[in-house]
Amino acid sequence: MKKSTAFIYFLILTSTFTYSQSKNITKEKGPLPNMEFVKIESGSFFMGSEKHQGNKRDEGKFENMVDNDKPFHRVSIKPFQIMTTEVTREQWNYVINGHPVLDPLLAKGNVTYQDVKHYIDKLNQLDPGKNYRLPTEAEWEYACWAGTINDGKSVISLDQLDKIAWNNRNSDKKIHQVALKEPNAWGLYDMIGNVLEWCEDEYHPSYDGAPIDGSPWITSSSPEKGVTRGGDCWMELFRCSPYSRDWMFRNKNPHFTIGFRVVRDY
Secondary structure, eight states, rough: OOOHHHHHHHHHHHEEEEOOOOOOOOOOEEEEOEEEEEEEEEEEEEOOOOOOOTTTGGGSSGGGTTTTTTEEEEEOOOOOOESSSSSSSSHHHHTTTOOOOOTTBBOOSSOOHHHHHHHHHHHHSTTTOOOOOOOOOHHHHHHHHHTOOOOSSSSOOHHHHHHHHOOOOTSTTOOOOOOOOOOOOOOOSSSSSSSSSEEEOOOOOOOOOOOOOOOOOSSSSOOOOEEEESOOSOOOGOOOOOOOOOOOOOSSOOOEEEOOEEEEOO
16 A cells, blocks of 8 residues: 555544434425435534644645635525435436436536536426526535534545445446435435536635625636535545535536536525
C-alpha cells in the first residue's frame, strides 16, 4: 500500500461519525418510471467543514479545493421535496426523446448544466405546477446529512462508505444502477458516490458571503462554473463526504460521472 493511501485510510479510521440509520419515510410518486420523492421539512444545520490537521483538502493536493468548504456556518432551510435517487437513463429518455434504453436504472451521467435545465423545463411541461428544479447547494447538503449532526471535521468510515456509496474503492470506476446501496436516514440513495450531482449554485471558492437561507448563490449574470456535490465512482475516499465540494464548467466538456437529481415544491 502506498504511503499516501495508508495515510488516508488512517484518517478515515480515526476520525469518523456514525451515519444515521434509516427511519420510516413517506414517499410520493413522481410522473416518471421509478421516480419517488421524499418531503424534507424545514430546519437548520451547520454546513461545510472546519480547518483541521489531516484534512487533505487543506494541504493543496487539489488547488481548487483548498478551503472551498469553509467557513463552517449555520444555514436555514425551507421545506421541499427531493428525489430518492439520481435521475436514471430511463427517466432521462422518457422526457427527452421517448426512446427505450438499455440498463434503465443506471444513473444518467455525461450531462452539462444546460442539458439538465432543458430536461427540467420539459419535465415541468409534462407535470406542471410542481416547480421541478435543481437543489440549491445548501438543500443538497441538508438532505445528505439527513439529521446527522455535522461537526465540521469527521468523515465516513470505510465500512459505512462501502454500504452507502460507489467510490473508487468498490465501483471498478463505473457508474452503477441507482438504489443498490443503503439509503440515508431520510430514504435517499447515492447521495455520496456513483455520479456527481449538479446544484443550482454558481461555484465560489469558499463560503465567504454565502446566503444563510438556503437560496441558490449566484453572483454572475452568466456563471461559467457550477457546483457539483457528493463525489462519484472515480473519486478519492476523502472527497466522498457530505461536505466535499467540486465544480465543473456548466456548459462544456461534460464528464460521464456527472449527473443530477431534482427537487420540487409541495
